[in-house]
Amino acid sequence: MGSCVSKGKGDDDSVHNVEFSGGNVHLITTKESWDDKLAEADRDGKIVVANFSATWCGPCKIVAPFFIELSEKHSSLMFLLVDVDELSDFSSSWDIKATPTFFFLKNGQQIGKLVGANKPELQKKVTSIIDSVPESPQRP
Structure with missing residues (x-):
């Protein structure tokens, strides 16, 4: 249930090969792809869970497989992954103090936040969001 504040000396990415995106997690590599996914979520009436x-x-690394699992179970939500090092300026604009930080967005507005790799709390927030969204009628 920890979080990281800064990159430690001796951390070698090649030693730890963990899959961060997969399932229904969309990897965000540019500000434009972020904007596109938020627009898509708004259009589809989906709430965004951004990691x-x-x-x-x-x-x-510990929470990544669980995040992927959640994305597969809850297709009514949109799951996004932002690498804070790849998009450092963008991440700074979200005032990220520690990783992982999860934001919950509806219509582009923050409706929740969770800092740290707390799987039970992440599950609780996702469940709470799903329970708060009225089911949309099936389209013909």
Whole structure:
């Protein structure tokens, strides 16, 4: 249930080969792809769960498979992954103090936040969000 504040000396990405994206997790590599996915979520009426993470962060590696699992179970939500090192300026604009940090967004606005690799709390927040969204009628 920890979080990382800065990259430690001796952390070697090649030693720890963890899959951070997969399932229904969309890897965000540019500000434009972020904007596109938020627009898509708004259009589809989906709430976004954004994971601001780092490949060198131990707790991020621990929670990554669980995040992927959640994305596969809850297709009514949109799951995004942002590498804070790849998009450092963008991540700074979200005031990321530690990784992982999860933001929950509806219509582009923050409706929740969780800092740290706390799987039970992440599950609780996702469940709470799903329970708060009325089911949309099936389209013909």
